[in-house]
Amino acid sequence: MELSSCLELQSLSSLAKLRFLESLRLHDLPNLEYIESYSAKDMMLGSSVEGLQIFPRLVFIALYSLPNLKGWFTPLGETVSDDNQISSNKESQHSSLLFPVLKYLVITNCPELTSFPNCLKLTDLTLCLFNERLRITETPTSPKLEQVTIDNLTGLQHLLPIQSFQSLTLLTLRFNSEVESLNDFRQILCDCFSSLQTIEISLCSKIRTVFGGLSYLDSLNSLTLGNLPVLNLANEEIDENNEDESVGLGSLCHTLRHLHISYCGALVTFPKWMRKLTSLQQLKVMGCSPVLKERCQNPTGEDWPNIRHILSVSITERKYNNLT
Missing domain, CATH: 3.80.20 (24 nucleotide stem-loop, u2 snrnp hairpin iv. U2 a'; Chain A)
Incomplete structure (x- = not known):
């Protein structure tokens, strides 16, 4: 009806x-x-x-x-x-x-x-x-x-008791024009989403960092990021030189297996800390900048050493149509 x-x-x-x-x-x-x-x-x-x-x-x-x-x-x-x-x-x-x-x-x-x-x-x-x-x-x-x-x-805090979210497997955040970092929601994510396996984030115009806010999710194995125009992994507060691989990334080092990124124009590098994601099996990037594409070339790209441990890597550049 x-x-x-x-x-x-x-x-x-x-x-x-x-x-x-x-x-x-x-x-x-x-x-x-x-x-x-x-x-x-x-x-x-x-x-x-x-x-x-x-x-x-x-x-x-x-x-x-x-x-x-x-x-x-x-x-x-x-x-x-x-x-x-x-x-x-x-x-x-x-x-x-x-x-x-x-x-x-x-x-x-x-x-x-x-x-x-x-x-x-x-x-x-x-x-x-x-x-x-x-x-x-x-x-x-x-x-x-x-x-x-x-x-x-933020609206989830009082919507339902915490117990209602503890069987959650998929969380999709989209159409947010205010949030700049998932660190702002770290406590909510930690309290409510202990069983979360998949997160999809898209169409959030100001979000710059995501990984720090996800570091306490013990079951997360798939992360999809799409149409985040100012996302830049170089902005993540992760100590690349710390020998403890879990610093800044927590459980993600051992649980995250799939990372999909599409149409994030400000993403121009995969930093050295990507090497800490030792369980990552698939990296798929669509609509990336020419700079990122060049930096990820196998074996000559500057960022290739940071992602070469990943079993499946697919990076495609954004295509622009010439209108005449």
Whole structure:
């Protein structure tokens, strides 16, 4: 089901009666404030009496460009805290009735949304242009996320309990125009992402360094960096001459196996510290500068000694079309 560009719509009355609904997309609804006209208390108590689950088949929800959306339920008859979360023990008690199979949740450009009901089976979460105060209602049992795509890591600190992120295998950070270094998020990465295996970072216009912020990730084996115009590995604060190979890189020396880089125009060298990445098996660079391409030539390139230990190296130069 998809609804878009309904300019006067303020709520979707009785949407929960669509018991066979599997996918819901809502976008460009400028006056939508609450998706359900019922309160959480009324809906979940009514369903528990009837022995019914709410949205028993709904697997996918996407909310795009809903500038006035405040929550799923109308807060009628509930106590609403300062951050607009519904503080009701009854919601926790009946949480298993709501979204029992929801796995995929996308929230993009919903700046007023600060609460969302708990989704016990949620595995894949995408957040972009969201309110940092957004919370998914806490219950005794929280979801175990596997994949997260986000534009602001700071917003994860209070979104869900730490336990919800400890099964995460893929983290994608993109469309961030503020962050300059992943060192700014070192504590979040360390606390939340102990099982993280893959990180993808793209379309972040100011990010200059990444490796220092990843040094405490014990399971990371794949790193993808794309469209980072000012990324320069020479800026990493890593002591190339320290004999302890883990200094500055931590577990990455022994866990990182795949490094993919594309269209990072300021990247013109692979520094000497790359030799410390002894487990790296694949280096793939696409759309690189002519300078980097030349420096990585085998065997004459100035940087070749820093990457020759890598089993598979592929470096292709960016192609420019001549328009006449």
